Amino acid sequence: MISTRRKIKIFLGHSLHYLILTAIALTILVPFTWMLSTSLKGRGVLQEIPPRLIPEKFHWSNYKDVLLKYHFLRYSLNSIYVALMTGIGQLFTCSLAGFAFARLKFWGRDVLFALLLATMMIPLQVMIIPEFLIMMGLGWIDHPLFLALIVPSWLAGSFGTFMLRQFFMTVPTDLEDAGRIDGCTIFGIYWRIFLPLSLPSLATLFIFGVMSSWNDLLRPILYLSSQKRMTLTIGLAAFSRQYEVNENLKMAGSLFTLLPLLILYAFAQKYFVQGITLSGLKG
Amino acid sequence: MAIKNLLGSTRFEKYVAPYIFILPMLVGLFVFRLGPVVWSFLLSFQKYNPFQGGAWIGLQNYKELLQDKDFHQVFFNTLKFTLMYLPLGVISSLILAVLVNNKLKGIVIFRAIYFLPVISAVAAVGTIWAWLLNPLFGLVNYLIKAVFGIIGPEWLGSPKTALFTLVLVNIWLTMGYAMVIFLAGLQGVPQELLDAAWVDGAGKVKRFFRIVLPLLSPTTFFVIIITIIRSFQIFDLVYIMTAPAAGEGGAVGGPANSTNVLVISIFLNAFSFYRMGYGAAQAYVLFLMVAFITFFQFRFQKRWVHYQ
Numbered sequence A: 001m002i003s004t005r006r007k008i009k010i011f012l013g014h015s016l017h018y019l020i021l022t023a024i025a026l027t028i029l030v031p032f033t034w035m036l037s038t039s040l041k042g043r044g045v046l047q048e049i050p051p052r053l054i055p056e057k058f059h060w061s062n063y064k065d066v067l068l069k070y071h072f073l074r075y076s077l078n079s080i081y082v083a084l085m086t087g088i089g090q091l092f093t094c095s096l097a098g099f100a101f102a103r104l105k106f107w108g109r110d111v112l113f114a115l116l117l118a119t120m121m122i123p124l125q126v127m128i129i130p131e132f133l134i135m136m137g138l139g140w141i142d143h144p145l146f147l148a149l150i151v152p153s154w155l156a157g158s159f160g161t162f163m164l165r166q167f168f169m170t171v172p173t174d175l176e177d178a179g180r181i182d183g184c185t186i187f188g189i190y191w192r193i194f195l196p197l198s199l200p201s202l203a204t205l206f207i208f209g210v211m212s213s214w215n216d217l218l219r220p221i222l223y224l225s226s227q228k229r230m231t232l233t234i235g236l237a238a239f240s241r242q243y244e245v246n247e248n249l250k251m252a253g254s255l256f257t258l259l260p261l262l263i264l265y266a267f268a269q270k271y272f273v274q275g276i277t278l279s280g281l282k283g
Numbered sequence B: 001m002a003i004k005n006l007l008g009s010t011r012f013e014k015y016v017a018p019y020i021f022i023l024p025m026l027v028g029l030f031v032f033r034l035g036p037v038v039w040s041f042l043l044s045f046q047k048y049n050p051f052q053g054g055a056w057i058g059l060q061n062y063k064e065l066l067q068d069k070d071f072h073q074v075f076f077n078t079l080k081f082t083l084m085y086l087p088l089g090v091i092s093s094l095i096l097a098v099l100v101n102n103k104l105k106g107i108v109i110f111r112a113i114y115f116l117p118v119i120s121a122v123a124a125v126g127t128i129w130a131w132l133l134n135p136l137f138g139l140v141n142y143l144i145k146a147v148f149g150i151i152g153p154e155w156l157g158s159p160k161t162a163l164f165t166l167v168l169v170n171i172w173l174t175m176g177y178a179m180v181i182f183l184a185g186l187q188g189v190p191q192e193l194l195d196a197a198w199v200d201g202a203g204k205v206k207r208f209f210r211i212v213l214p215l216l217s218p219t220t221f222f223v224i225i226i227t228i229i230r231s232f233q234i235f236d237l238v239y240i241m242t243a244p245a246a247g248e249g250g251a252v253g254g255p256a257n258s259t260n261v262l263v264i265s266i267f268l269n270a271f272s273f274y275r276m277g278y279g280a281a282q283a284y285v286l287f288l289m290v291a292f293i294t295f296f297q298f299r300f301q302k303r304w305v306h307y308q
Helices: A002-039 A061-069 A072-103 A109-120 A124-138 A147-155 A158-169 A173-181 A186-197 A199-215 A218-223 A232-240 A247-279 B011-043 B060-067 B069-100 B107-119 B122-132 B139-148 B162-187 B191-199 B204-215 B217-232 B236-241 B262-272 B276-304
Strands: B046-049 B053-056
Touching: A002 A247, A002 B069, A002 B107, A002 B122, A002 B162, A061 A072, A061 A247, A072 A109, A072 A147, A072 A158, A072 A186, A072 A199, A072 A232, A072 A247, A072 B011, A109 A158, A109 B011, A124 A147, A124 A218, A124 B011, A124 B262, A124 B276, A147 A199, A147 A218, A147 B011, A158 A199, A158 A247, A158 B011, A173 A186, A186 A199, A186 B011, A199 A232, A199 A247, A218 A232, A218 B262, A232 A247, A232 B122, A232 B236, A247 B107, A247 B122, A247 B162, B011 B046, B011 B276, B046 B060, B046 B276, B060 B069, B060 B276, B069 B107, B069 B162, B069 B217, B069 B262, B069 B276, B107 B162, B122 B162, B122 B236, B162 B217, B162 B236, B191 B204, B204 B217, B217 B276, B236 B262, B262 B276
Parallel strands: none
Antiparallel strands: B046 B053
């Protein structure tokens, strides 16, 4: 008897728990759902009361218009290019430096590493004005190869360097010695032993780099000016600011801005969470 | 060429190779980090327009900061934002973490959903929320009318509610992040302690406040610090949400400057008005605030936080 009563109590407790969890999940999911719903509506029904969740008629042409007529296809290609360049390039620069800081002895190592850590705590806004002036001086504003967005992420990836250094410190010396005996140079040890061992860390860094670059807003605002060079975030911001643009198209634009990363998140959720929590930063 | 002994290395590997490894990082450290920090400091003593050049004006920019009524409001807005966001943001993330800290079926799906906004582009979710919160045709005010029978607030449309609206959207946007950190902290609370308390007759609530919360204090402290620093630096959301339609007279930081926070002001001064010296001085005010909080963290962590 007692055990049945307990079972009922546990069941009720769980049900209540699920109810609360679901309610919160809805507050997260409703905005995304509403975006999807609005993005398929015609212009005429946007101010309809009560609003419909499922549009009476599906205006798939909204997607075509946004992609082609309003250049979101172009913005997407630009974003993909910048995100991949950022993500891949960082892997090399950060792992090289991380390896040196973890496994090599050289003059000035500890001071340089401390400086690198210290700069991680300095707000970006303190550096952004001179960075803009540097980019202007280099002629990289609105550069066809997007150098102003890509190069700083390659060269100043302090978080990636820090993360990989921490990982490389844990690799046993035996492996390094074995490589030596087999006649590896120091580059060989880095390339053939340390890099393959750190694939999970590299994946985390790659995802983190892609995400930061994809979602970045400030640098594209500063460094891109012509329409054909805009990335999705700045493209969407500029598009939404136009008075004559309606909400259905804005939502279609938002959808295309979010979708690629959401798909990536569905497959590589672990790396997203790791990268974001380790860096202590968001975007 | 030097002869390589079994476990040693050549001269090249000892004296040159390390610097080749760190070369890209070294260039970045000096060109994009340390250099700009110093340059920015020098700029803050100049009147500087990138197209007209600069002139040294000593402490003029800092004097202006002290006298400028607009900047006072900017500073005040930033503090107001932080004071509203800090308690609400931290408490809601903690509640989320407690709710998902179990092994119920499907709990990982809930965690993944709660984390979703954190990975989403602010440019997009800000646009979506601006639509949801549209005072006349938005879903939120429609639901308020349908459920409570009253007319909902103007949200971003009124200087009275705009800043708080940003706080709410920002909580939605970021609570998954602190949730993950709190979750890691919660999972570090030893089960034996909770069991022992349970044997002693402590209820769920009592166990939470007497055992879990004290043990969680290092995590809570970290979350508080990082929340404050981020509030000082809020930019993307304000930029996206406060100028939905330039044609309607919407301005970034509006309406009536009510959402003009520190980084928005730095941005407008440096890159819209090209008053880069003044912008740099504001950036150094931000730097000082962040440095103060960071110092505070290192200094008082030991005293306030209960470590096991």
